[in-house]
Amino acid sequence: HIRSLSKFEDVRVEISSDGIAKITIARPAVHNAFRPLTLLELEHAFRYARDMPSIRAVILTGEGHRAFCSGGDQSARGHGGYVGDDGIPRLAVLDLHVMMRRLPKVVIAMVAGYAIGGGHILHMVCDLTIAADNARFGQTGPKVGSFDGGYGSSYMARIVGQKRAREIWFLCRQYDAKQALQMGLVNTVVPLEQLEIETVKWCREILEKSPTAIACLKAAMNADGDGHSGLSQLAGEATRLFYQSEEGKEGKNAFLEKRKPRFGSFVIEE
Ligand code: 1HA
Numbered sequence: 001h002i003r004s005l006s007k008f009e010d011v012r013v014e015i016s017s018d019g020i021a022k023i024t025i026a027r028p029a030v031h032n033a034f035r036p037l038t039l040l041e042l043e044h045a046f047r048y049a050r051d052m053p054s055i056r057a058v059i060l061t062g063e064g065h066r067a068f069c070s071g072g073d074q075s076a077r078g079h080g081g082y083v084g085d086d087g088i089p090r091l092a093v094l095d096l097h098v099m100m101r102r103l104p105k106v107v108i109a110m111v112a113g114y115a116i117g118g119g120h121i122l123h124m125v126c127d128l129t130i131a132a133d134n135a136r137f138g139q140t141g142p143k144v145g146s147f148d149g150g151y152g153s154s155y156m157a158r159i160v161g162q163k164r165a166r167e168i169w170f171l172c173r174q175y176d177a178k179q180a181l182q183m184g185l186v187n188t189v190v191p192l193e194q195l196e197i198e199t200v201k202w203c204r205e206i207l208e209k210s211p212t213a214i215a216c217l218k219a220a221m222n223a224d225g226d227g228h229s230g231l232s233q234l235a236g237e238a239t240r241l242f243y244q245s246e247e248g249k250e251g252k253n254a255f256l257e258k259r260k261p262r263f264g265s266f267v268i269e270e
Contacts, residue, residue: 005048005190011041012063013048019056021049025200028166031067031114034086035076039092045100050103056211057203058103060126061110062119065134065192068109071117074144093118097125097151101222104215106206111135112192112198116174117144121152124159127218129185130199131177132192137185158225159184213242218264233244 005013012024023045025032034042049058062068072093076082081089100107100122109115109126110215117140123129141147147169157165160183167173177189190198206214216237223230247266254261 002048008041008045010038011045012142013045015052015055016152016200017208018127018204019054019058020200021045021052021057022059022061023049025069026063027073028062028064030073031070031116032062032064032119033070034093034118035073036082036090036092039082039096040071040084042096043092046096046103048097049105050097050099054058056105058105058107058205059110059141059199059203060100060107060122062112065132067116068111068135069116069119069122070114071119071121071140071242072146093122094148094150095221098229100227101151104218104237105211106203106214106218108199108202111137111186112195116140116242117146118152121148121156124156124185125151128187128202130195130202131186131189132195133177133189134192135177135180135186135189136174137173137177137180139169140172142169143172155215155225179216212237253266 010027012021012026014024016022023042025034025038025042026193027038046058046090049055072082075211076084078089081091105223106128107126109123110128111123111129112132113134114136115123116136116138119137120137139152147153153165153169156168160168164183168175175183175185177186180186181189188198215235219230219234219237223234226233247263248268251261
Protein backbone atom coordinates (compact mmCIF):
# COMPACT_ATOMS: atom_id res chain seq x y z
CA HIS A 1 0.00 0.00 0.00
CA ILE A 2 2.67 2.45 1.16
CA ARG A 3 4.88 1.68 -1.85
CA SER A 4 2.03 2.25 -4.28
CA LEU A 5 1.28 5.62 -2.65
CA SER A 6 4.88 6.66 -3.18
CA LYS A 7 4.61 5.78 -6.87
CA PHE A 8 1.77 8.23 -7.49
CA GLU A 9 2.26 10.75 -10.28
CA ASP A 10 -0.53 13.28 -9.69
CA VAL A 11 -1.21 12.99 -5.97
CA ARG A 12 1.00 13.25 -2.90
CA VAL A 13 0.11 11.66 0.43
CA GLU A 14 1.82 12.71 3.66
CA ILE A 15 0.97 11.36 7.08
CA SER A 16 1.76 13.11 10.35
CA SER A 17 2.79 11.19 13.44
CA ASP A 18 -0.44 12.21 15.19
CA GLY A 19 -2.71 10.75 12.50
CA ILE A 20 -3.44 13.45 9.94
CA ALA A 21 -3.25 12.43 6.27
CA LYS A 22 -2.62 15.26 3.84
CA ILE A 23 -3.65 14.43 0.29
CA THR A 24 -2.38 16.93 -2.29
CA ILE A 25 -3.41 17.15 -5.93
CA ALA A 26 -0.09 17.98 -7.56
CA ARG A 27 -0.72 19.28 -11.08
CA PRO A 28 -0.02 22.98 -10.54
CA ALA A 29 0.62 23.66 -14.24
CA VAL A 30 -3.12 23.17 -14.90
CA HIS A 31 -4.35 24.62 -11.58
CA ASN A 32 -4.55 21.05 -10.22
CA ALA A 33 -7.19 19.95 -12.74
CA PHE A 34 -7.87 16.23 -12.37
CA ARG A 35 -7.41 13.67 -15.12
CA PRO A 36 -8.49 10.01 -14.81
CA LEU A 37 -5.14 9.02 -13.27
CA THR A 38 -5.52 11.76 -10.65
CA LEU A 39 -8.91 10.38 -9.65
CA LEU A 40 -7.59 6.83 -9.50
CA GLU A 41 -4.79 7.95 -7.20
CA LEU A 42 -7.17 10.02 -5.05
CA GLU A 43 -9.39 6.97 -4.71
CA HIS A 44 -6.40 4.89 -3.54
CA ALA A 45 -5.33 7.64 -1.15
CA PHE A 46 -8.79 7.96 0.42
CA ARG A 47 -9.11 4.18 0.70
CA TYR A 48 -5.75 4.10 2.48
CA ALA A 49 -6.92 6.88 4.84
CA ARG A 50 -10.10 4.93 5.51
CA ASP A 51 -8.33 1.65 6.24
CA MET A 52 -5.45 2.90 8.41
CA PRO A 53 -6.72 3.02 12.00
CA SER A 54 -3.97 5.47 12.93
CA ILE A 55 -5.31 8.06 10.46
CA ARG A 56 -8.03 10.10 12.15
CA ALA A 57 -8.42 13.17 9.91
CA VAL A 58 -7.76 13.94 6.27
CA ILE A 59 -6.76 17.19 4.61
CA LEU A 60 -7.44 17.53 0.87
CA THR A 61 -5.54 20.30 -0.86
CA GLY A 62 -3.87 21.40 -4.08
CA GLU A 63 -0.22 22.10 -4.73
CA GLY A 64 0.88 25.72 -4.58
CA HIS A 65 -1.04 28.84 -3.67
CA ARG A 66 -2.75 29.49 -6.97
CA ALA A 67 -5.32 26.71 -6.96
CA PHE A 68 -6.99 24.04 -4.88
CA CYS A 69 -8.40 22.38 -8.02
CA SER A 70 -9.86 23.59 -11.32
CA GLY A 71 -12.03 20.53 -11.97
CA GLY A 72 -11.84 18.02 -14.78
CA ASP A 73 -8.86 18.38 -17.10
CA GLN A 74 -10.57 19.61 -20.24
CA SER A 75 -7.82 18.18 -22.43
CA ALA A 76 -8.73 14.66 -21.20
CA ARG A 77 -12.42 15.16 -21.91
CA GLY A 78 -13.59 12.88 -24.67
CA HIS A 79 -16.89 11.61 -25.96
CA GLY A 80 -19.02 10.87 -22.87
CA GLY A 81 -16.42 11.36 -20.17
CA TYR A 82 -12.78 11.86 -19.25
CA VAL A 83 -10.49 9.39 -20.98
CA GLY A 84 -7.42 7.81 -19.37
CA ASP A 85 -4.86 5.26 -20.56
CA ASP A 86 -7.48 2.51 -20.90
CA GLY A 87 -9.42 4.60 -23.43
CA ILE A 88 -12.71 4.29 -21.54
CA PRO A 89 -14.57 7.59 -20.96
CA ARG A 90 -15.55 7.93 -17.28
CA LEU A 91 -17.08 10.40 -14.82
CA ALA A 92 -15.10 8.81 -12.00
CA VAL A 93 -15.15 11.89 -9.80
CA LEU A 94 -18.75 11.03 -8.91
CA ASP A 95 -17.50 7.81 -7.26
CA LEU A 96 -14.88 9.82 -5.40
CA HIS A 97 -17.59 12.10 -3.95
CA VAL A 98 -19.37 9.03 -2.52
CA MET A 99 -16.11 7.67 -1.13
CA MET A 100 -15.28 10.96 0.61
CA ARG A 101 -18.78 11.19 2.11
CA ARG A 102 -18.60 7.59 3.27
CA LEU A 103 -15.17 7.96 4.88
CA PRO A 104 -15.89 7.61 8.61
CA LYS A 105 -13.32 10.27 9.40
CA VAL A 106 -13.34 14.02 8.99
CA VAL A 107 -12.15 15.36 5.63
CA ILE A 108 -11.09 19.01 5.54
CA ALA A 109 -10.58 20.96 2.32
CA MET A 110 -7.64 23.36 2.61
CA VAL A 111 -8.25 25.87 -0.17
CA ALA A 112 -5.82 28.43 -1.53
CA GLY A 113 -6.61 30.05 -4.87
CA TYR A 114 -9.16 28.59 -7.27
CA ALA A 115 -11.72 25.97 -6.29
CA ILE A 116 -13.55 25.98 -9.60
CA GLY A 117 -15.87 23.62 -11.51
CA GLY A 118 -15.37 20.04 -10.36
CA GLY A 119 -12.74 21.41 -7.96
CA HIS A 120 -15.42 23.47 -6.26
CA ILE A 121 -17.54 20.36 -5.82
CA LEU A 122 -14.59 18.50 -4.30
CA HIS A 123 -14.27 21.12 -1.56
CA MET A 124 -18.06 21.06 -1.02
CA VAL A 125 -18.17 17.32 -0.39
CA CYS A 126 -15.44 17.68 2.24
CA ASP A 127 -16.84 17.95 5.77
CA LEU A 128 -15.20 21.31 6.44
CA THR A 129 -13.43 23.93 4.34
CA ILE A 130 -10.67 26.23 5.55
CA ALA A 131 -10.04 28.95 2.96
CA ALA A 132 -7.12 31.29 2.43
CA ASP A 133 -7.96 34.93 1.78
CA ASN A 134 -6.94 34.48 -1.88
CA ALA A 135 -9.44 31.64 -2.46
CA ARG A 136 -11.93 31.93 -5.32
CA PHE A 137 -14.97 29.75 -5.71
CA GLY A 138 -17.41 29.01 -8.51
CA GLN A 139 -18.92 26.66 -11.05
CA THR A 140 -18.21 26.80 -14.78
CA GLY A 141 -20.32 23.91 -16.11
CA PRO A 142 -22.85 25.82 -18.23
CA LYS A 143 -19.91 27.81 -19.68
CA VAL A 144 -17.83 24.80 -20.69
CA GLY A 145 -20.60 22.36 -21.57
CA SER A 146 -20.85 20.36 -18.37
CA PHE A 147 -22.88 20.09 -15.18
CA ASP A 148 -22.97 18.07 -11.99
CA GLY A 149 -26.57 17.49 -11.01
CA GLY A 150 -25.52 15.24 -8.12
CA TYR A 151 -23.86 16.52 -4.95
CA GLY A 152 -22.67 19.47 -7.01
CA SER A 153 -26.24 20.76 -7.27
CA SER A 154 -28.48 19.23 -4.64
CA TYR A 155 -25.95 19.23 -1.81
CA MET A 156 -24.85 22.71 -2.79
CA ALA A 157 -28.46 23.88 -2.43
CA ARG A 158 -28.55 22.37 1.06
CA ILE A 159 -25.43 24.33 1.96
CA VAL A 160 -26.20 27.74 0.44
CA GLY A 161 -29.95 27.56 -0.23
CA GLN A 162 -31.87 27.19 -3.48
CA LYS A 163 -31.64 30.80 -4.72
CA ARG A 164 -27.88 31.01 -4.19
CA ALA A 165 -27.24 27.55 -5.70
CA ARG A 166 -29.16 28.54 -8.83
CA GLU A 167 -27.21 31.80 -9.03
CA ILE A 168 -23.89 29.98 -8.70
CA TRP A 169 -24.73 27.51 -11.47
CA PHE A 170 -26.74 29.68 -13.86
CA LEU A 171 -24.39 32.69 -13.88
CA CYS A 172 -21.02 30.93 -13.39
CA ARG A 173 -19.60 33.86 -11.43
CA GLN A 174 -16.59 33.66 -9.17
CA TYR A 175 -16.88 34.45 -5.46
CA ASP A 176 -14.07 35.51 -3.15
CA ALA A 177 -13.35 33.97 0.22
CA LYS A 178 -15.36 36.55 2.15
CA GLN A 179 -18.44 35.99 -0.01
CA ALA A 180 -18.01 32.22 0.34
CA LEU A 181 -17.90 32.61 4.12
CA GLN A 182 -21.08 34.70 4.08
CA MET A 183 -22.82 32.00 2.03
CA GLY A 184 -21.75 29.26 4.44
CA LEU A 185 -19.65 27.58 1.75
CA VAL A 186 -16.55 27.67 3.95
CA ASN A 187 -15.99 27.44 7.69
CA THR A 188 -13.36 30.13 8.09
CA VAL A 189 -11.04 32.40 6.11
CA VAL A 190 -7.45 33.00 7.16
CA PRO A 191 -4.45 34.82 5.66
CA LEU A 192 -2.75 32.63 3.07
CA GLU A 193 0.41 32.25 5.15
CA GLN A 194 -1.61 30.83 8.06
CA LEU A 195 -3.69 28.40 5.99
CA GLU A 196 -1.84 25.21 6.87
CA ILE A 197 -1.30 26.16 10.53
CA GLU A 198 -5.01 26.88 10.95
CA THR A 199 -6.08 23.70 9.13
CA VAL A 200 -3.81 21.53 11.27
CA LYS A 201 -5.15 23.31 14.37
CA TRP A 202 -8.71 22.33 13.39
CA CYS A 203 -7.54 18.75 12.74
CA ARG A 204 -5.86 18.52 16.17
CA GLU A 205 -9.02 19.74 17.90
CA ILE A 206 -10.92 16.99 16.09
CA LEU A 207 -8.28 14.38 16.99
CA GLU A 208 -9.05 15.00 20.68
CA LYS A 209 -12.68 13.96 20.15
CA SER A 210 -14.30 10.53 20.13
CA PRO A 211 -13.80 8.88 16.70
CA THR A 212 -16.98 6.82 17.00
CA ALA A 213 -19.07 9.87 17.90
CA ILE A 214 -17.67 11.70 14.89
CA ALA A 215 -18.18 8.76 12.50
CA CYS A 216 -21.81 8.40 13.65
CA LEU A 217 -22.47 12.13 13.42
CA LYS A 218 -21.05 12.29 9.90
CA ALA A 219 -23.18 9.30 8.86
CA ALA A 220 -26.27 10.83 10.47
CA MET A 221 -25.81 14.16 8.70
CA ASN A 222 -25.21 12.37 5.40
CA ALA A 223 -28.31 10.19 5.90
CA ASP A 224 -30.49 13.28 5.74
CA GLY A 225 -29.63 13.78 2.09
CA ASP A 226 -28.36 10.44 0.87
CA GLY A 227 -31.52 8.31 0.90
CA HIS A 228 -31.02 4.56 1.22
CA SER A 229 -27.30 4.95 0.72
CA GLY A 230 -27.14 7.39 3.65
CA LEU A 231 -29.23 5.14 5.88
CA SER A 232 -26.99 2.24 4.95
CA GLN A 233 -23.95 4.23 6.05
CA LEU A 234 -25.58 5.19 9.34
CA ALA A 235 -26.84 1.66 9.97
CA GLY A 236 -23.37 0.36 9.11
CA GLU A 237 -22.01 2.36 12.05
CA ALA A 238 -24.64 0.71 14.27
CA THR A 239 -23.66 -2.74 12.97
CA ARG A 240 -19.99 -1.97 13.61
CA LEU A 241 -20.81 -1.20 17.26
CA PHE A 242 -23.13 -4.22 17.53
CA TYR A 243 -20.37 -6.57 16.32
CA GLN A 244 -18.25 -5.33 19.21
CA SER A 245 -20.94 -6.19 21.79
CA GLU A 246 -21.33 -9.46 23.73
CA GLU A 247 -24.75 -9.95 22.14
CA GLY A 248 -23.36 -9.63 18.64
CA LYS A 249 -20.49 -11.97 19.46
CA GLU A 250 -22.86 -14.57 20.96
CA GLY A 251 -24.65 -14.88 17.61
CA LYS A 252 -21.44 -15.50 15.74
CA ASN A 253 -20.03 -17.88 18.37
CA ALA A 254 -23.24 -19.94 18.45
CA PHE A 255 -23.13 -20.35 14.68
CA LEU A 256 -19.48 -21.39 14.68
CA GLU A 257 -20.03 -23.77 17.64
CA LYS A 258 -23.12 -25.25 15.93
CA ARG A 259 -25.39 -24.57 18.92
CA LYS A 260 -28.46 -22.45 19.60
CA PRO A 261 -27.60 -18.83 20.47
CA ARG A 262 -28.24 -17.80 24.11
CA PHE A 263 -29.70 -14.32 23.69
CA GLY A 264 -31.94 -14.59 26.80
CA SER A 265 -29.71 -12.56 29.07
CA PHE A 266 -29.48 -9.58 26.73
CA VAL A 267 -32.06 -6.91 27.46
CA ILE A 268 -32.76 -3.67 25.61
CA GLU A 269 -32.44 -0.90 28.14
CA GLU A 270 -34.48 2.23 27.55
O1 1HA B 1 -18.55 19.25 -14.43
C1 1HA B 1 -17.77 18.15 -14.25
C2 1HA B 1 -18.34 16.90 -14.10
C3 1HA B 1 -19.74 16.72 -14.10
C4 1HA B 1 -20.28 15.47 -13.96
C5 1HA B 1 -19.46 14.36 -13.78
C6 1HA B 1 -18.09 14.53 -13.76
C7 1HA B 1 -17.51 15.79 -13.92
C8 1HA B 1 -16.15 15.97 -13.90
C9 1HA B 1 -15.61 17.22 -14.05
C10 1HA B 1 -16.40 18.33 -14.25
C11 1HA B 1 -15.77 19.66 -14.39
O2 1HA B 1 -14.87 19.97 -13.66
S1 1HA B 1 -16.33 20.75 -15.61
C12 1HA B 1 -15.42 22.20 -15.25
C13 1HA B 1 -13.98 22.15 -15.71
N1 1HA B 1 -13.19 23.25 -15.24
C14 1HA B 1 -13.29 24.48 -15.70
O3 1HA B 1 -14.09 24.84 -16.54
C15 1HA B 1 -12.28 25.49 -15.19
C16 1HA B 1 -11.28 25.82 -16.27
N2 1HA B 1 -10.30 26.79 -15.81
C17 1HA B 1 -10.58 28.10 -15.68
O4 1HA B 1 -11.68 28.57 -15.84
C18 1HA B 1 -9.43 28.99 -15.35
O5 1HA B 1 -8.22 28.27 -15.55
C19 1HA B 1 -9.41 29.49 -13.90
C20 1HA B 1 -10.60 30.43 -13.67
C21 1HA B 1 -9.46 28.36 -12.87
C22 1HA B 1 -8.10 30.26 -13.64
O6 1HA B 1 -7.92 31.24 -14.62
P1 1HA B 1 -6.46 31.88 -14.85
O7 1HA B 1 -5.88 32.34 -13.55
O8 1HA B 1 -6.61 32.91 -15.95
O9 1HA B 1 -5.52 30.69 -15.31
P2 1HA B 1 -5.46 29.98 -16.75
O10 1HA B 1 -4.43 30.67 -17.60
O11 1HA B 1 -6.80 29.80 -17.34
O12 1HA B 1 -4.95 28.52 -16.33
C23 1HA B 1 -3.56 28.21 -16.12
C24 1HA B 1 -3.25 26.98 -16.95
O13 1HA B 1 -4.02 25.90 -16.43
C25 1HA B 1 -3.67 27.14 -18.39
O14 1HA B 1 -2.76 26.38 -19.15
P3 1HA B 1 -1.66 27.07 -20.08
O15 1HA B 1 -2.39 28.06 -20.95
O16 1HA B 1 -0.75 27.77 -19.09
O17 1HA B 1 -1.00 25.96 -20.79
C26 1HA B 1 -5.03 26.49 -18.45
O18 1HA B 1 -5.37 26.01 -19.72
C27 1HA B 1 -4.82 25.34 -17.48
N3 1HA B 1 -6.09 24.89 -16.89
C28 1HA B 1 -6.80 25.50 -15.94
N4 1HA B 1 -7.91 24.80 -15.65
C29 1HA B 1 -7.87 23.71 -16.45
C30 1HA B 1 -6.71 23.76 -17.24
N5 1HA B 1 -6.41 22.83 -18.13
C31 1HA B 1 -7.28 21.79 -18.26
N6 1HA B 1 -8.39 21.68 -17.55
C32 1HA B 1 -8.73 22.60 -16.63
N7 1HA B 1 -9.85 22.44 -15.90
